[in-house]
Amino acid sequence: MKRVFVYGIVLPLLLCCMGILFCNYRITCYAKGRVFTDTASIPCNKVGLLLGTSPRLKGGRSNPYFDNRINAAVALYNAGKVKYILISGDNRRHNYNEPQAMKDSLLRRGVPKEVLVLDFAGLRTLDSVVRSKEIFGQDxxxxxxxxxxxxRAIFLAHHYEMEAIGYNAEDVGTQEGFKTQVRELFARVKVYVDFFTNKQPRHLGEKIEIPE
Known part of the structure; x- marks a missing residue:
């Protein structure tokens, strides 16, 4: 009975935990030196890829992840570190449009509409990253x-032969963001599963040119 418990329950759980920790460690280590928290030190790029999220939480409150990403995008653009902002997010459901919500918020903050490019098929981070290359022509x-x-996005970009750096939006407190942090652990495992299965974006389509 003890052997069954060890080999049937404890060992699989231990291997699972080790796998989660390994994936998290590899992704974090690769991104070192490629993520930045201030506009003074981050290199310039033609395009900033703004990853979508909902403007509101389930209870109707403002989503701090959304607000902080908008703040970061405005700061990066105003510092002259990107020329265009490619807003990539989910638009699958009726009355739910992450890219449009982000565009509206950026316009209210004074970012010119001509520098905003919308990608309505960024259903997952993988989709957003790969489409920025395959559809919008960015390496x-x-x-x-x-x-x-x-x-995670930088690690994905590397796999798909892209150069990527990150500008960090302000994070959310541990208590408020606990579920997101736990979900991120499993999302990083899914990165490796997607690599193994050669996962591709759900939608590709015709190329869209971002002017020089």
Whole structure:
């Protein structure tokens, strides 16, 4: 009975935990030196890839992840470190449009509409990163999101033969962002699963040119 418990329950759980920690460690380590928290030190790129999220939480409150990403995108653009902002997010459901919500918020903050490019098929981070290359023609991007998200996007970009750095939006407190942090651990495991299965974006399509 003891052997069954060890080999049937404890060992698989231990291997699972080790796998999660390994994936998290590899992604974090690769992103070191590629994520930035101030506009003075970050290199310039033509395009900043702003990763989408909902403007509101389930209870109707403002989503701090959304607000902080908008703040980061505005700061990066105003510092002259990106010429265009490619807003990539989910638009699958009726009355739910992450890219448009982000565009509206950026316009209210004074970012010119001609520098905003919308990608309505950024259903996952993988989709957003790969589409920035395959559809929008970018081999080098600055990802704009929270640090944990930037690290994963940078790792994905490397796999798909892109150069990427990240500009970190302000994170959310541990208590408020606990579920997101736990979900991120499993999202990083999914990165390796996607690599193994050669996962591709759900939608590709015709190329869209971002002017020089």
């Amino acid at each position: 080098s991007i600055t990802v704009i999101s929270q640090q944990f998200h930037n690290e």
